[in-house]
Amino acid sequence: xxxxxxxxxxxxxLLLGLFVFPLWNITLEAPQYPIPLGMDIHINKFADTHxxxxxxxxxxxxxxGMQYIPDTIPEFKIFPIVIAIMVVxxxxxxxxxxxxxFLAWFVLMTILGTAGMYDFYMWEYNYGHNLDxxxxxxxxxxxxxxxxxxxxxxxxxxxxxxTAHSYPKIGxxxxxxxxxxxxxxxxxxxxxxxx
Amino acid sequence: xxxxxxxxxxxxxxxxVLSSCGNGGSKKGSQGALSSSAAEKVYVAPGEHxxxxxxxxxxxxxxxxVYGLPxxxxxxxxxxxxxxxxxxxxxxxxTKPMLNTSHGFIPWDDxxxxxxxxTAGELDGRYLFINGNNTPRIAKIDLTTFETTEIIExxxxxxxxxxxxxxxxxxxxxxxxxxxxxxPQKDMPIDEYKGNFKGALTFIKVDPKDGGMDIKFQIxxxxxxxxxxxxxxxxxxxxxxxxxxxxxEANSLLEVNASQNDKDFIAAINWKKIEEYxxxxxxxxxxxxxxHNVYSxxxxxATSTMKNEVVIVNPSDVPGAIYFMPTPKSPHGCDxxxxxxxIVGSGKLAAELTIHSFSKMVKAIEEKKFDGxxxxxxxxxxxxxxxxxxxxxxxGPLHTEFDGEGNAYTTFFISSEVVKWKLGTWEVIDRKPxxxxxxxxxxxxxxxRKPFGKYVLAMNKITKDRYxxxxxxxxxxxxxxxxxxxxxELLLDFPTIGEPHYAAGCPASLIEAxxxxxxxxxxxKHEFAIKSEAEAKVVRKGNEVHIYMTMIRSxxxxxxxxxxxxxxxxxxxxxxxxxxxxVPHGIxxxxxxxxxxxxxxxxxxxxxxxxxxxxxxPFYCTDFCSALHQEMQGYVRVSPKGSxxxxxxxxxxxxxxxx
Numbered sequence: 001x002x003x004x005x006x007x008x009x010x011x012x013x014l015l016l017g018l019f020v021f022p023l024w025n026i027t028l029e030a031p032q033y034p035i036p037l038g039m040d041i042h043i044n045k046f047a048d049t050h051x052x053x054x055x056x057x058x059x060x061x062x063x064x065g066m067q068y069i070p071d072t073i074p075e076f077k078i079f080p081i082v083i084a085i086m087v088v089x090x091x092x093x094x095x096x097x098x099x100x101x102f103l104a105w106f107v108l109m110t111i112l113g114t115a116g117m118y119d120f121y122m123w124e125y126n127y128g129h130n131l132d133x134x135x136x137x138x139x140x141x142x143x144x145x146x147x148x149x150x151x152x153x154x155x156x157x158x159x160x161x162x163t164a165h166s167y168p169k170i171g172x173x174x175x176x177x178x179x180x181x182x183x184x185x186x187x188x189x190x191x192x193x194x195x
Numbered sequence: 196x197x198x199x200x201x202x203x204x205x206x207x208x209x210x211x212v213l214s215s216c217g218n219g220g221s222k223k224g225s226q227g228a229l230s231s232s233a234a235e236k237v238y239v240a241p242g243e244h245x246x247x248x249x250x251x252x253x254x255x256x257x258x259x260x261v262y263g264l265p266x267x268x269x270x271x272x273x274x275x276x277x278x279x280x281x282x283x284x285x286x287x288x289x290t291k292p293m294l295n296t297s298h299g300f301i302p303w304d305d306x307x308x309x310x311x312x313x314t315a316g317e318l319d320g321r322y323l324f325i326n327g328n329n330t331p332r333i334a335k336i337d338l339t340t341f342e343t344t345e346i347i348e349x350x351x352x353x354x355x356x357x358x359x360x361x362x363x364x365x366x367x368x369x370x371x372x373x374x375x376x377x378x379p380q381k382d383m384p385i386d387e388y389k390g391n392f393k394g395a396l397t398f399i400k401v402d403p404k405d406g407g408m409d410i411k412f413q414i415x416x417x418x419x420x421x422x423x424x425x426x427x428x429x430x431x432x433x434x435x436x437x438x439x440x441x442x443x444e445a446n447s448l449l450e451v452n453a454s455q456n457d458k459d460f461i462a463a464i465n466w467k468k469i470e471e472y473x474x475x476x477x478x479x480x481x482x483x484x485x486x487h488n489v490y491s492x493x494x495x496x497a498t499s500t501m502k503n504e505v506v507i508v509n510p511s512d513v514p515g516a517i518y519f520m521p522t523p524k525s526p527h528g529c530d531x532x533x534x535x536x537x538i539v540g541s542g543k544l545a546a547e548l549t550i551h552s553f554s555k556m557v558k559a560i561e562e563k564k565f566d567g568x569x570x571x572x573x574x575x576x577x578x579x580x581x582x583x584x585x586x587x588x589x590x591g592p593l594h595t596e597f598d599g600e601g602n603a604y605t606t607f608f609i610s611s612e613v614v615k616w617k618l619g620t621w622e623v624i625d626r627k628p629x630x631x632x633x634x635x636x637x638x639x640x641x642x643x644r645k646p647f648g649k650y651v652l653a654m655n656k657i658t659k660d661r662y663x664x665x666x667x668x669x670x671x672x673x674x675x676x677x678x679x680x681x682x683x684e685l686l687l688d689f690p691t692i693g694e695p696h697y698a699a700g701c702p703a704s705l706i707e708a709x710x711x712x713x714x715x716x717x718x719x720k721h722e723f724a725i726k727s728e729a730e731a732k733v734v735r736k737g738n739e740v741h742i743y744m745t746m747i748r749s750x751x752x753x754x755x756x757x758x759x760x761x762x763x764x765x766x767x768x769x770x771x772x773x774x775x776x777x778v779p780h781g782i783x784x785x786x787x788x789x790x791x792x793x794x795x796x797x798x799x800x801x802x803x804x805x806x807x808x809x810x811x812x813p814f815y816c817t818d819f820c821s822a823l824h825q826e827m828q829g830y831v832r833v834s835p836k837g838s839x840x841x842x843x844x845x846x847x848x849x850x851x852x853x854x
Binding site: 035051052055056059063136 | 713747748773774775776822823
């Protein structure tokens with residue numbers, strides 16, 4: 001089998017790592033939490049980094065009127081289906097398809113990934129700004145607007161006494177490497193055709 | 196010029212080396228703690244953890260205190276035999292059964308000798324056993340929760356002092372009686388003591404899986420006073436050694452009348468032989484009455500069961516199982532070295548320390564080198580078991596522990612010192628004063644096959660001027676010595692609770708990782724537990740009102756209750772819904788004739804309130820749990836008896852259904 005096809009198939013299969021490993025992680029540090037609170041985001045669930053972390057994040061957040069992190073969100077039904085379809089599609093393309101389809105798969109995956117990130121941002125925004133009007137504590141920004149508590153999409157942010165870290169986890173790296181391999185597969189395939 | 200400079204420099208360096216090598220530390224003696232290195236050695240920086248746990252008995256406080264070594268910082272007082280209003284121990288409905296006995300509920304005892312469970316002769320850090328001296332009991336503390344989880348009463352015993360030491364694999368924990376008493380108890384003249392009173396030595400089987408205790412047998416020994424004991428280990432595993440005094444069998448003015456004999460005994464007991472005898476149906480099942488109290492981490496409640504039978508073994512029925520080794524002058528401590536070969540008897544009125552040899556004892560028994568018997572128990576010839584004596588060691592020897600390097604450390608009560616001496620040569624190596632009148636001493640693992648010989652902790656009986664004065668009653672205290680070198684160095688004085696009779700030390704690494712952070716709510720099987728606010732309710736049964744209440748930052752559910760009447764018996768069954776480390780909540784009710792509750796995450800506890808006055812009475816959280824702690828409160832409306840105010844309960848004005 002041609003090298004490009006092998007790359008395409010392996011790259012695609014790496015996405016399966018998302019079914020095992022978390023995609024993203026949000027960690028909250030504070031002086032009274034020497035063991036930080038953390039939440040792992042999988043494609044199909046929210047999970048505690050340490051047992052009961054989500055319950056304890058909810059308890060912390062209720063002081064500023066944030067909603068409880070839901071047990072599940074509709075995306076957790078959609079994401080696994082999308083990933084599964086993309087894996088099947090990628091493998092089929094890898095076995096049968098033209099190298100140009102490799103690029104098409106990569107572009108489609110990038111669009112879907114970006115859409116996923118946008119969706120996640122929207123959820124985060126709502127989570128951080130949809131505050132209970134009877135909140136125990138109200139904080140205002142220097143400009144007088146109500147302070148939100150949205151965790152960063154990517155990176156580290158200080159929110160009151162907490163330092164919030166938001167970074168990809170091992171599942172995301174599986175996806176990034178896999179996608180990169182499909183892109184490489186495209187260029188390798190292009191060269192193979194020329195030769 | 197250069198050479199002069201060089202040689203001056205050399206002299207300076209030389210003198211520095213000499214002065215630091217010399218025994219400057221030991222010369223300073225009592226000033227040891229002032230030397231800069233002593234401060235460094237006990238300094239545990241903020242946020243750092245100590246290297247060792249020290250579990251120090253509270254003596255007449257009835258409790259057990261948990262300290263860190265080398266810092267001497269107090270972490271927790273574990274209530275064991277005495278009620279503790281702070282922790283509701285003995286006050287809440289769950290723990291009241293823990294203090295039940297054949298004499299009824301007893302709110303106090305005198306806790307003496309903690310001992311950590313062992314596997315293959317080494318500390319395993321699972322459980323700690325400790326004896327109640329006054330109303331004889333043995334308690335077990337679970338070292339994952341640092342809570343007392345079992346107490347077993349010892350029948351036919353009095354002054355439970357030669358206790359609670361464990362065998363090499365924690366097969367047994369033993370309890371020996373200090374006071375002999377009539378057996379069975381009966382109304383008889385005290386002056387007919389001699390020959391009629393008996394001393395029970397109790398062997399309590401420990402379940403290897405869950406640590407559950409069960410009295411396997413009691414040996415009904417002659418009516419001496421059984422003072423202290425230790426198990427054999429290594430070659431002597433299978434034997435237990437008990438010091439005795441008052442072999443005179445005096446019953447009055449013992450300070451004189453029990454000090455007449457030149458030698459008393461160390462009783463050597465082959466418990467394996469007796470166990471076999473009992474397993475084969477030996478012994479007599481005798482009627483008795485004692486309490487066995489067990490606390491469950493799942494129900495968060497204790498039960499007390501009265502037991503009414505015990506197996507009694509008469510020494511003469513098991514020939515070859517029990518011998519007496521003569522030991523000078525009312526021996527107190529009975530300590531076995533890590534190899535199991537040497538048994539140190541501290542004749543507290545003797546001029547020298549007596550060390551028996553286990554192998555010589557076995558040989559003497561084989562060769563029948565006996566000097567008669569006492570009540571049918573063979574007395575081995577003194578010289579036949581004698582390994583050696585430590586000459587001129589000090590005055591009033593009490594207890595000995597070992598560093599695992601071939602050295603022994605003995606306390607001397609009268610001359611107020613710790614003396615280091617060498618096993619085998621019996622020579623004194625070093626002596627350091629204590630402040631004052633030291634009783635026990637402890638080296639972590641110092642009564643096991645594997646001591647951690649870095650520190651020795653001396654527990655003193657008298658403190659006098661060592662601390663800021665606090666009126667006639669002053670603190671009790673312990674002193675920490677560095678024993679890593681040839682000479683001991685006093686590092687630290689620190690105050691202790693009650694009277695520190697003995698301690699058990701253990702490397703933190705054996706315990707800390709297993710320490711529980713919370714109780715899991717889902718595993719809570721308390722009869723009155725509720726797992727969410729939605730389940731909160733108030734139920735009336737005649738004049739009993741049961742409140743199923745929850746607590747979580749920062750409110751109770753329900754927080755307002757109406758329909759309670761004067762004369763009701765109101766049970767607050769309160770569950771802490773938190774599942775986060777170090778978020779206990781407390782609850783206290785105005786006018787309740789009991790203590791607060793202090794409830795750990797996932798736990799349920801109950802207190803009873805019998806309102807006597809009409810009104811609206813608040814309750815509140817007693818542990819500063821959160822930023823809104825001061826808001827964590829509620830009210831109970833108490834109406835006159837027979838009132839028609841309906842029973843209701845709310846949170847935020849609604850019937851409780853939140854979350």
